[in-house]
Amino acid sequence: MKVAVAGTGYVGLVTGVCLAENGNEVTCVDIDENKIARMEQGISPIYEPGLEELMHKNKERLHYTTDYQSAYEDADVIFIGVGTPEKKDGSANLTYVYRVVEQIAETVRKDCVVVVKSTVPIGTNDKVENLLKNNLKHPVNISVASNPEFLAQGTAIRDTLHASRIVLGVEDKLAEDTLRTVYAGFKDVPLLITNRKSAEMIKYASNDFLALKISYINEIANLCEIVGANIDDVAKGMGYDARIGDRFLHAGIGYGGSCFPKDTKALNWLASYNDAELKTIKAAIEINEQQKLKLLKKSRKYYPDFTGLTVAVLGLTFKPGTDDLREAPSLVNIPIILEDNAKVKAWDPVGQENFRRKFPDDITYCDSIAETLKDADICFIFTEWPEVRALTPEDFLTSMKKPIVLDGRNCLDYESFHSSDVIYESIGR
Ligand code: UDX
Numbered sequence: 001m002k003v004a005v006a007g008t009g010y011v012g013l014v015t016g017v018c019l020a021e022n023g024n025e026v027t028c029v030d031i032d033e034n035k036i037a038r039m040e041q042g043i044s045p046i047y048e049p050g051l052e053e054l055m056h057k058n059k060e061r062l063h064y065t066t067d068y069q070s071a072y073e074d075a076d077v078i079f080i081g082v083g084t085p086e087k088k089d090g091s092a093n094l095t096y097v098y099r100v101v102e103q104i105a106e107t108v109r110k111d112c113v114v115v116v117k118s119t120v121p122i123g124t125n126d127k128v129e130n131l132l133k134n135n136l137k138h139p140v141n142i143s144v145a146s147n148p149e150f151l152a153q154g155t156a157i158r159d160t161l162h163a164s165r166i167v168l169g170v171e172d173k174l175a176e177d178t179l180r181t182v183y184a185g186f187k188d189v190p191l192l193i194t195n196r197k198s199a200e201m202i203k204y205a206s207n208d209f210l211a212l213k214i215s216y217i218n219e220i221a222n223l224c225e226i227v228g229a230n231i232d233d234v235a236k237g238m239g240y241d242a243r244i245g246d247r248f249l250h251a252g253i254g255y256g257g258s259c260f261p262k263d264t265k266a267l268n269w270l271a272s273y274n275d276a277e278l279k280t281i282k283a284a285i286e287i288n289e290q291q292k293l294k295l296l297k298k299s300r301k302y303y304p305d306f307t308g309l310t311v312a313v314l315g316l317t318f319k320p321g322t323d324d325l326r327e328a329p330s331l332v333n334i335p336i337i338l339e340d341n342a343k344v345k346a347w348d349p350v351g352q353e354n355f356r357r358k359f360p361d362d363i364t365y366c367d368s369i370a371e372t373l374k375d376a377d378i379c380f381i382f383t384e385w386p387e388v389r390a391l392t393p394e395d396f397l398t399s400m401k402k403p404i405v406l407d408g409r410n411c412l413d414y415e416s417f418h419s420s421d422v423i424y425e426s427i428g429r
Contacts (some may be wrong), residue, residue, distance in 0.1 A: 001025070001182050002077040006068070006100040009166070010046060010156060010258070011117055011149045012081030017051060018160040020058040022185030023156050025069040027063040031047040039064040047323040047350055068100075069107040076181055080128075081117045081149070090265035091273075092121055093222050101128050105135035112210050113143045113178045119263060120146075121270050125169065125196040143175035146196040148203035153257065154321025165190045169199025180343055204267045208281050211260040213248045217282040217326060218291045221428025223250035231428030232410065253382065253408035253429045254291035256318030256327035261288070292329045295380055295406040296336060302378060306342035312376035314346060314369060315383025315409075317351035325354050329408065330382045338362050347372040349385055349403075373399035384411035393420030 001024045005016040008030040020026040030036055032250045035045045036223060042059070051198045055062060067175055068092040072078055082096040091424075097118055104114055116125050129144040136142070146169030151159035166189050171178045176193060183191070194202070221231040231251045239246025255261065264285050272280040303309060318328035325331060337344055338359075345364045348355065352365050369387060371398060373379060381388055389411045397420070405417070407426040417424040 001076045001178070002007055002074065003027070003077045003079065003182065004029060004068075004071040005079045005081055006103075006354055007080070007082035007096075007118075008032075008039065008064070009047060009081065009083060010048070010151065010153055013039075013044070013046065013162055014048065014151060014156045014330075015081055015117060015149065017054045017062065018157065019182065020061040021054055021161065022183075023060050023061075024175065024182060027065060027075070029065055029068050029071045031066060033066050036064045036066050045125045048156050049154065049321065055155060062104070072104050072107045073109045074110040074111055075108075077115060077178055078108075078110070079115045079117050079147070084118050084120055084262075084266075086262045088266055089169065090269040092119070092262070092266045094120060094124060097124070097128070101131050101322065102135060105132050106137050107178045107267060108136070108140055109138050110144065111174070113175050115145045115147045115179065117149050119148065119207075119259070119266075120200060121266060122200045122204070124198050125200060126428075141174070142195070143170070143172050143178075145175040145179060146199035147179065148199060150203075150206065153324055154319065163189045165192055167192045167194065167199050169194055169283065170195055181325065186390050203388055204263055207259050207263040208267050208284070209250050211255055211264050211288070212280055212284040214255045214260075215253050215291070218251045218254065218427070219287055222291075222294075224428040229428075230414075234428075245279055249405055251410060252291075253294050253329045253427065254288040256292075256329060257394040258284055258324065258326045261285075261327040263357035264288075286406045292332045293336075294427060295382075295408045295425075296333055298406055299378060299380075299404075302423070306337055306340035306378075309342050309377040311337050311342045311344050311373045312374065312379040312400070313346040314348075314379065314388050315351075315385055316346060316348035316355045317383050320385045323350040325351055325358070327386045328382065330355070333356075333380065334359070334363070345372045345374075348383065349387065351383075369395070370399055376400045377402045378404040379406065381405070381407045381409055381411065384409035388412075391418055393422045393424075398420050 003019055003024045003026045005012050005028050008028050016026045016028045040057050080100050084092040089092045104259050125144050125146045132142050168179050224231045235249040238244050264281050268278050268281050316330045347366045347369055396405055404423045410426045412429050
């Protein structure tokens with residue numbers, strides 16, 4: 001099939017590359033000429049393990065362009081994979097989606113299926129269809145389908161090629177048949193065919209449930225601290241029950257990233273807009289906001305303020321395996337520490353450059369963990385990178401001025417740290 005994909009971020013580019021891997025002829029469209037030029041040289045604009053290898057392997061079937069007309073005019077399928085960032089009121093900003101829709105309406109010259117992959121509020125696919133039909137320049141038949149994406153950053157290729165499910169929200173046969181053909185190569189992946197609104201809801205309900213699961217375990221972890229239980233064992237004990245499952249029960253300083261924070265707020269907004277209330281989701285959002293500051297609260301009993309102290313920060317990104325800083329706990333905590341007049345030294349294996357763009361002057365960026373810890377009065381762990389997980393009490397004891405370690409990801413071995421001379425605190429243990 002001849003496929004065009006609008007947007008070359010995590011969703012768009014990964015979709016395009018994986019569809020090419022499965023035999024489709026794919027053109028990726030972006031407005032950023034720089035990005036396109038780099039992708040033509042085989043360089044991925046995002047850090048995602050395995051992506052560049054697949055770009056290289058499928059280079060005959062993969063094309064990149066800023067010229068949307070040439071990509072859309074004779075495509076069988078056009079995927080929309082542009083961002084839907086959060087607006088100030090929590091609702092989803094659909095400007096980029098609608099801009100692509102207008103470009104499609106202006107340029108398509110043959111019957112095709114337009115597929116919304118971006119995460120969009122329930123009912124958006126209907127609006128996309130109306131907008132397309134009212135603005136078409138040429139007499140063609142267009143079907144609109146919803147096909148939400150469930151990939152996680154850092155495992156995006158695996159999550160797409162070996163997806164847990166492919167959800168197709170369709171209202172007509174053309175859309176269903178075309179998308180079955182596009183996904184024909186994904187043999188072992190369960191396929192759910194439903195209507196468009198249900199598909200749109202599946203995406204939000206899935207992400208919001210996972211966010212809720214994390215906020216739930218964080219709340220239980222906070223209670224574990226008070227009553228003297230250990231969240232690691234509690235989560236393990238819960239996880240044996242297949243109805244609960246053992247994944248996404250890892251307590252810490254809250255979820256970040258481009259999806260959970262945005263999608264919880266967007267569904268909550270949609271519910272309020274329709275005079276409904278999502279009490280569970282509201283609670284998940286509130287708990288997460290408080291959880292992000294949990295380490296800072298713990299630190300106050302050692303230092304009521306950080307004036308003149310050296311603070312070491314290990315990990316800046318919202319999770320390991322990505323250079324993405326969106327909604328990362330580091331972004332909430334570090335400005336407060338800086339306001340306190342501390343000297344901040346930070347290490348992150350891939351997130352440093354992005355962080356430096358936001359905080360160019362105030363932070364000393366270190367090339368190694370040892371350099372970061374040297375002479376520090378306290379250490380905050382915000383991301384569980386493998387290099388951080390591998391640290392032993394000795395690593396802190398030999399380098400830090402005062403070995404106070406606050407582990408926001410429960411990634412260090414509790415027994416060995418607790419029995420060492422390190423002053424060690426984590427979440428719910
Ligand atoms: C998520 C979903 O997993 C994915 O299906 C969806 O399509 C997009 O949103 P992503 O944001 O890339 O993916 O990362 P994920 O691995 O889910 O982690 C999100 C956040 O939750 C991270 O900050 C992570 O640290 C946190 N988290 C995750 C926990 O705090 N505890 C857990 O048990 C799991």
